[in-house]
Amino acid sequence: MNSKNILIKVNQLYKIFGDGDKSSLDLVKNGMGKDELLEKSNCVLGLNNINLNINRGKIQVVMGLSGSGKSTLIRHLNRLIEPTSGEILFNDTNILNLTPKELIQFRQNNMSMVFQKFALFPHKTVLQNVGYGLAIQNISKDEWSEKAQRWIKRVGLDGYETYYPGQLSGGMQQRVGLARALATDAEILLMDEAFSALDPLIRSEMQNILLDLQGELHKTIIFITHDLDEALKIGDRIAILRDGSMVQDSDPQEIIMNPADEYVSDFIKDINRARVIQAKSIMTPTNSKSSGATVKEEMVLEDILQIMSDAPSKPVTIENSKGKITGKIEMVNLIEGMKRPKSLGTNITG
């Protein structure tokens, strides 16, 4: 990956909660784990040597169970939490060296955030909520309310400007949260389990809104979730955290095909492989045309199965987005690809 495409670089980031965090830092650097540290020094290990490159204009998902440090990590990016050691580079400026004034500037102009529990201002109307990030920059009311109005419309809340958050449903509240974050035109969007509190249908709808917006805005989005389906749906890259350490950071397909360890395997155990694995992950590379139909590299196995079922013996041809043939898939490959790897267990019950 070209280094010019990297917008945020997290280098050797450590966070230890509790007193004596400096002395505990050496213990952690020498390999002490989370449980042992808690027992020995009564400090909680939040982040353990995190290295992460976040690409401009992409959606970087950070995934992990609760307590794995994902919310801690995202709060380091805008310094809602201060690290114990390490550096965070944004366009080669170390965010951690910003003075309080510069930090406020940085938060106003470069980053905005969407929260799990919405965190809307209950005493402000939808319009005032969406315009908040602009209003505190001493922008005139006409200007911010016009911009806010535009974003309210964009997320489909036209006509709700004068409502208070308490009068809206959860899904609508999070649209306000999203509009509030987008209104400042910040390049980076931090989303902390933004859709986790919504029910499945609304969640899926919000994911589509986000992808739709991303298609035109090309923001750099850091998206926290504990839901693998969500991660696979929207992530350009997925980083997996466990007990404050990074376990794997790769392409979504790579995570499914080559889970780094048991923890990651556990995560992907229950997903519907046919619906997420793409042709390119299981194809046999070749540049000659096969006898069956031609499909795109990104097509998921389920759809290929649909096509192949008409002519099971004919392998399908795989082509990339430019129309160049890159491989082929036979029925055996398809079955092999859909079945769970041996390491994940058979999981046959009943």
Added chain:
Amino acid sequence: MDWFFNFPDMSRSDLREFKKSVDFAFTDFSRTYGQGIEDFFEPLLMFLVWFEKLFINTPWPIIIVSILLLAWIGSRSLLVVAGTFISFMLIGYFGMWEDTMSTLAIILVATFLCIAIGIPLGIAMARSNKVQAAIVPILDVMQTIPSFVYLIPVVMLLGIGKVPGLIAVCIYAIPPIVRLTNLGIRLVDKDVLEAADSFGASYWQKLLGVQIPLALPTIFAGVNQTIMMALAMVVIASMIGVKGLGLPVLQAISNQYLALGLMNGLAIVILAIIFDRVTQKFGLRMQKYRNEGKD
């Protein structure tokens, strides 16, 4: 075994000496600094006198109309306004108009002082656990110590009059507003503050734009309680020279005038009820956004 049945206390003469030395020390203090402190409070006294005169000298219809207007602005309730009108007519009819105006004046000044000191103090407490730990015991003392006890040093320092009365009222009435301001600000949702932070709000933007507005209903409950306690203090304050409805009550106690005591006592009650209803309705209106939420 004598120590077992009789508490080993200090000897009577020692105790007398101890009390004497404390008394002398304070007398010395008040002789040295009393004048200075009195001068310090001089502007307050001038204001208090002017304010009281303003209330007494303004023709009663203008006062009643202003009060009804304020009651309407605060409560937006015709019932409260009508109740206020009837109450003040009765107070006037029974000859308590002037005393009521005096009381109203001192209550308003005391409330204003309590707000001006109490809210910043409450904010400082909410900001820092250390400040809170230092102030809470002081508030505890102020609320529980019998009022007569702190009247003694106040009178020794400032003599008898309006200012010591006002100070006594404030000492008694200020704790609720301090406590509730502190509580209100501490109760503001951490998530919402984090959101304000994440958009780059400065300290003052957070305080004035988020924390105080969200704490306002609680702060207002504090203002309400402060007014109620100030009114309750009116009778005791009259013992050290504060004019108003408390004075007739005091006379009634010493001379066993039942009717006089009842009338003036009830006038205080009526003032309290009016203040309470108006401020409570106002407080409710301030959190309209909460009540209109979906159920």
